[in-house]
């Protein structure tokens with residue numbers, strides 16, 4: 001398959017690197033310095049940071065100095081930053097709460113920059129689906145190629161699982177169970193975690209993060225959106241104990257308004273597959289089950305993704321496969337797979353042919369690695385590294401393709417699903433969400 | 441604890457055994473001969489079969505002859521059987537479909553038998569909740585002490601788990617996941633299974649059996665009914681392949697109208713605990729997960745019940761426990777457990793104190809054993825084996841008590857839940873079922 005093919009020379013000889021304008025990069029703290037920056041450093045012939053914006057120019061200047069960003073300019077205002085023609089791609093990695101108020105003006109002012117082609121925004125995209133819709137529409141109207149950091153789609157485990165499924169190694173999917181653990185939303189709150197993630201409305205709770213990333217990965221692997229969904233959201237733990245890094249209580253109690261548990265069940269559109277999902281908020285950790293489990297049962301085999309943290313998008317995982325890979329056992333393969341008229345289980349299912357495979361990259365640093373691979377995909381697209389003829393200059397969404405990268409449209413569809421998760425809980429109804437994948 | 445205490449002498453010296461009238465016992469086939477009969481044999485000083493009824497008297501006579509039931513009379517009609525004063529307890533073990541048409545006349549005619557005290561009916565109780573209501577009401581009006589064979593409540597694993605929970609060894613329950621496998625409702629149909637179980641309306645599908653028994657066990661262990669529930673029911677496999685005992689296909693395809701999968705999620709009334717449940721219909725079996733899993737996560741520990749068949753009530757299981765049993769770590773123990781004002785996790789949770797226990801009776805035959813223990817409970821109650829002062833002559837429901845045995849009222853409450861499971865699916869709504877535990 002093509003999606004992970006790399007050209008022999010990964011540097012681009014005669015093209016200039018993409019000039020990156022960064023909002024939210026600080027040498028001293030934050031997500032960007034930990035992941036985006038190392039990735040860009042690794043891909044220094046493809047990306048180059050040329051502009052920084054921060055409300056405090058001093059901070060930007062300090063970052064340039066500390067990181068020795070010799071090509072970067074610190075802009076004092078959003079307008080000047082957005083209008084700078086020395087930028088091909090803008091990356092926004094700031095607190096979700098500020099997305100909406102920053103992105104719309106940014107897109108507006110960027111109309112003065114004729115060179116701007118890419119807009120890369122961190123997940124979650126804004127705090128409400130309404131805001132997300134508006135941002136998406138504005139970006140589309142501005143004609144930008146967008147990127148969202150749903151980087152779980154770039155995880156090697158996820159891609160391998162997607163490959164196994166699409167190649168029919170587990171046959172048709174019969175049912176799926178998902179369990180996750182959001183880490184900080186149980187009885188204990190790690191002292192260093194920022195307070196805002198525990199307040200409703202800031203879109204950094206288990207529904208947006210653990211559930212959002214995980215369900216995106218699931219949909220991506222299975223190649224299907226949801227049909228009907230139902231959810232129940234809990235906050236049985238309105239008060240947490242603050243603990244230090246070693247889990248020792250510091251004697252403080254703090255309020256928490258975000259959910260402490262999410263129950264979700266639904267059907268995948270493709271094949272009407274039952275999906276059951278239970279996301280725990282945090283401590284105490286389960287004793288007999290991993291913090292991340294995606295268990296997919298098919299007619300010809302099973303897949304199980306396991307991880308020790310409910311953050312599939314930044315975790316090193318283990319992928320298990322068990323089933324029959326050989327194709328000669330099933331004479332019906334040329335029939336449509338979801339047809340119900342025949343028995344999709346091989347008639348002469350031979351357990352002797354059953355394989356078990358375990359995939360694990362012992363030294364893979366998923367936090368950096370997945371973001372790195374996302375940047376790599378952007379470079380591959382921009383420089384057409386894979387020499388794809390007639391490669392278009394833009395696409396609106398990745399959908400379930402191996403190639404490309406997730407866009408704001410993909411994020412919006414996910415936001416709509418999340419919105420419906422809340423709706424379903426509030427209304428107490430099973431909702432039909434088969435129409436939320438409509439593009440803007 | 442008292443519930444499993446036995447007197448030194450389990451025989452009853454001066455009392456006559458309970459005289460049992462049996463409907464549905466046949467020497468040649470059926471559930472009764474496999475389980476009820478051996479249990480009664482074991483408890484021969486407490487129970488004695490004195491009457492049989494079958495529409496074919498010949499069959500009853502043959503059974504008496506084969507089993508050498510020297511004290512038993514075969515009755516030709518239901519009226520004469522019901523009116524026979526030589527019966528203290530009637531056991532009904534016939535196909536669910538016939539419960540309603542048989543039980544109401546039976547109860548009516550039994551008014552001529554002044555000695556009748558007990559009525560023992562097999563689960564599921566009738567095919568619809570309305571029928572169950574009417575049967576329950578009739579039995580209550582007739583003043584009978586009823587028994588239902590929700591024998592999972594007598595499983596030693598279930599009772600041990602209930603004990604661990606009620607003694608606070610896992611603290612407050614935070615969340616629960618359940619997975620089951622109904623065995624015959626997937627792609628393959630075992631050739632010897634009766635056809636009627638695959639047709640809707642006969643109440644022998646995964647909702648009534650696998651889900652019904654399992655959820656009853658869960659409620660019993662946790663001591664709580666459900667608050668809100670939502671369910672989705674699937675029949676993605678409308679056609680099955682008939683296979684022999686070895687799983688080899690016989691080349692026949694058959695229609696199936698009962699569900700092939702059930703998704704269920706809800707909240708326990710007590711503590712608003714999230715419960716997620718996914719019941720698979722049958723083949724193919726999951727590769728990385730057991731056919732029966734009840735995973736209970738508490739603030740102080742976890743419990744996991746595992747089995748290899750989705751029939752907890754007749755399976756030998758394994759019970760795992762992991763947590764902190766010592767009580768001195770939690771100074772807040774004298775507070776009511778559901779209070780939210782304090783952190784129910786021990787403040788000085790010491791993983792060093794964490795225990796892991798595994799419970800397994802290697803030679804326990806659960807199919808017989810649980811039914812045997814159910815009969816034993818009836819005898820304990822009737823003969824007051826445990827010498828309980830002022831033991832009443834009747835109780836309407838077991839509820840969540842350790843002592844006693846489940847009654848038709850318990851069955852009715854479960855039937856109501858099942859009815860609401862269907863309703864929730866049909867209507868596509870989350871339903872509030874907090875009121876279904878009302879007695880008649």
Ligand SMILES: NC(=O)c1ccc[n+]([C@@H]2O[C@H](COP(=O)([O-])OP(=O)(O)OC[C@H]3O[C@@H](n4cnc5c(N)ncnc54)[C@H](O)[C@@H]3O)[C@@H](O)[C@H]2O)c1
Pocket residue numbers: 023024025026029030031032053054055059093094095096098102122123124149150151204313314
């Ligand atoms: N798995 C993931 O994809 C993943 C993981 C972690 C964080 N994130 C996302 O990354 C983003 C950034 O997270 P963070 O914790 O670093 O955020 P943050 O709030 O700490 O912001 C990082 C930096 O941005 C700067 N900043 C803040 N507001 C700004 C503004 N209005 N204009 C310009 N600069 C501003 C600050 O100086 C800060 O140093 C968030 O959207 C978060 O949701 C995603």
Ligand SMILES: NC(=O)c1ccc[n+]([C@@H]2O[C@H](COP(=O)([O-])OP(=O)(O)OC[C@H]3O[C@@H](n4cnc5c(N)ncnc54)[C@H](O)[C@@H]3O)[C@@H](O)[C@H]2O)c1
Pocket residue numbers: 463464465466469470471472493494495499533534535536538542562563564589590591644753754
């Ligand atoms: N876990 C459990 O609790 C469990 C497990 C298996 C079966 N069951 C229940 O046990 C009951 C019996 O199951 P089965 O498969 O043996 O049923 P069945 O239909 O095979 O009936 C058993 C016997 O009852 C007799 N019978 C049938 N209809 C009768 C009638 N109207 N009057 C008198 N006799 C009649 C038949 O002669 C037959 O031999 C069912 O209600 C079933 O749901 C419960």
